[in-house]
Amino acid sequence: MNFFEKLQALDRRWIYLLVALAITIPLVVVFDSKTYTTTPTENIYQLIDSYAGRDDRAIMIDFMHDASTMSELFPMEVAILRHAFQRKVKVFTICFLETAAPLVDYAINTVKEEFPDIQSGVDYINIGYKPGALYLPIVLGMGDDISEAVKTDAEGRQLANLPMMEKIKNYNEMNLVIETSGSGFGASWFVYARPRFGVNVAAGITAVMAADAYPYIQTGQLVGILAGLKGAAEYEKLVDLFAIHDKPFSREIARTTHVSITDDTVPYKFKAARIGMNAQTVVHILIILFIVIGNIGYFIERRRNKELN
């Protein structure tokens, strides 16, 4: 039995072990790797940043996932909230899945630890869980009046009485909805809300769905997408590069400047996606090697079988 034949008969658990090591070692021994930002991510950042410091503009994050896709989507939510809180952008959060409700609280609290001045009802409103059956009435109703479409927030307070609502009425002010989703990509928002009210829609999605979402960027139905852990890593970098230093966004600087993740000035939770991408890079190289070796073995075996026949 030669080397390639042995590989063909290798117990799959050795491969699991190698993959586990290829992921664990880069996570424990953190190294600097470059994160290249892409246009769909930059577009979302740029639009949110344009609302900085304005009381008459807001964004909404729709948490459309449960804990199963948290690894990819949670770092995005944290990065967007960090950007918004740092740049004083008003934020609404909402979810239509029961199991997403604690994730909304978790994301807000994770970021709020670093921003003690941020106040609920003033800087952000967590609408919380609303039943899925009310999805359509809420999406359409917000086009007229947000505080009528969802009367109370997660704490049971009347939305209309909250200070943040003074200058925010409908999609004219809350002009960007970001759906972070493990199963769709903002489809309901750009199917129902965008054609009727002109609201901008963006999507934070798992990598599985990214290829399907790109046609909607080309048509302008989606402002941009954050695709999987890579999208989250890109957004984290943009926040560290510009928002934290209150600098204006520049596409050229974003693409040419490297932000280190090995220093301790940035808390782990704000660079989790970039550290995760280190592991992603190493394991991708390993998988490419597996594919190459597997194919070489396959062709060698096929040629030998031909010769024998």
Add this chain to the structure above:
Amino acid sequence: MLENISNLVAAFLTLSIFSFLWKDNPFYRFAEHLLVGVSMGYAIPLVYKNVFIPFLYTPIFLQRQYALIFPAILGTFFIFRFNRKLAWLSRYPIVFSMGIIGMGVPLSMHASVLVQMRSAMLPIMDINSFIIFIGTITILLYFFFSKSHEGVYGKFTKIGIWYMMIGFGASFGYTVMARLSLLIGRIQFLVHDFLKLI
């Protein structure tokens, strides 16, 4: 202290699920069943508090909106799915659900078909739009089955197949990335939150 206990439980359940990679075992099955039970146990009181109380109990019993009794009764018909003789009653609430789907058809047509078509009909100004143009035409030709895929026509459909293969490859690549991301997330939890190695 509380966080340490919750991390310990989460780490135990994570490792229990991972143990399936070795072989099926009682730890894996325990964690799997616990997940289903906890999800349901969490959802039921949340739905009771956020749906039943504000949208049914309060309007009917406190605000005396008795008209809501009819949709409430209609909703309970779903439960007849489990009774062979009365299962037909469950079709009535389904009809209303389908009505909502029907309402979305025109807007979905607009967003998913018409806007995409319009975008595919723009003048070819750069290399990207040229690539999209060729891809759209050749894939549409591939799915035209009334003519055999031979000769010049067959060459065009072959280009369509290549486009689709590249598309499937991109989707598969993204899928691998997504699945690995999930594993990375769990291992990040183990090494950072639980073992505190970083």
